[in-house]
Amino acid sequence: MGDLRLIRTDSEHVDFRMLVALLDLDLVIRDGEDHSFYTQFNQIDSIKEVVIAYQKRLPVACGAIKPFSSTAAEVKRMFVHPDYRNKGIAAKVLHELENRATELGFDACVLETGKRQPEAIALYQKVGYHIISNYGQYIGVDNSVCMTKPLSAKP
16 A cells, blocks of 8 residues: 555546546445435535545545535545455545645534445544534434544644
């Protein structure tokens, strides 16, 4: 994993759009009938804060943040290509997104994932996220799991 490289970009980047297309294909299978509900909240137009991970020049993972409130950023579109999972890449992408959120003045990150994504829930808990009551459009959605993590202030 020594040649893993992270870049910051925005949602217009072709590699981000390609990885998100793969993510959506995966979610169609996982979410089944619920997929169309989630799709409306996962549009990527005009997301300004994106991280893409490259392994030997291949785009292998991505994630994004967008403002959620005046104090929190929402983590969106986290994905690692299946061939590159279980190598710590998602945690590195997430850490870079958290660093960016801190730079932008946010005190916390929030996110929503699904009960049908146990590996995502495990990752988020491993890096310090904890489950909270479902927020916003996810209130009352049985498959949704909402989480938050306080961000440490810059030294």
